[in-house]
Amino acid sequence: MSIDPPAERHRPIRSYVLRSGRLTDSQRKAIDDHWSRWVVPTADTQLDLAALFPQQGKLVIEIGFGMGDSLLAMAVQEPSTNFIGIEVHRPGVGKLLHGIAEQQVANLKIICRDATEVLLHCFQANTIDKIQIFFPDPWPKKKHQKRRIVQPEFMGLLRDQLRSGGQIHLATDWQEYADYMLEVMEAAPGMRNGEGAGNFWEHPLRPDTKFENRGKRLGHGVWDLLYVKT
Ligand SMILES: C[S@@+](CC[C@H](N)C(=O)[O-])C[C@H]1O[C@@H](n2cnc3c(N)ncnc32)[C@H](O)[C@@H]1O
Structure with a gap:
């Protein structure tokens, strides 16, 4: 009988693989110069949102912003x-930091940590207005599908952290993942489809993302989904 070493047995399933992409000089400089101002340190305690931003307002969380261009555009x-x-992904954090600092954006902060831990520990229930996940890794192979970030349990956690009337906005360029997202979200307790049961969102309001444009160049379609907490 073989026994797994403890680290193997208890390793959580991750929705990402940390790529060893090199930082450009500009990303490295942005990390050195601007990390302490715009990257929020987290522990397993709730964030003091009032202390994070100069003015109170609606709160939108984006999970997996990639290189961050579309998130920066939204914040501006x-x-x-x-x-x-x-x-x-540190190169993405560096790229977004560079953009935030260049435009001195006060209403956008970054957390560099696994989003499943952040959503579990760092927010009070019923406080977030919108959570968006755009073009998450599709994990197309059957044996990897448990790594997809859109799963019933995680969507339940997101729902708990949303205010009543708060929204989850998902998008993907992978049709089979789009169908899976629809199946998970249609069955999600306490959420209703903002576009009518079983429908994708035909004309979403959001800037294009880098992965989306890559998918379009490869001939992929795009599917958006909008769900509202009841
Ligand atoms: C396929 S990329 C899409 C990036 C971007 N949304 C876009 O459309 O261009 C998915 C991103 O999600 C990030 N990601 C995946 N799982 C994550 C998690 N649990 N916590 C934080 N980031 C995650 C990855 O590092 C990656 O940058």
């Missing part, structure tokens, strides 16, 4: 809304 377009982007 909506200065009275507060945004927190969560990402584990």
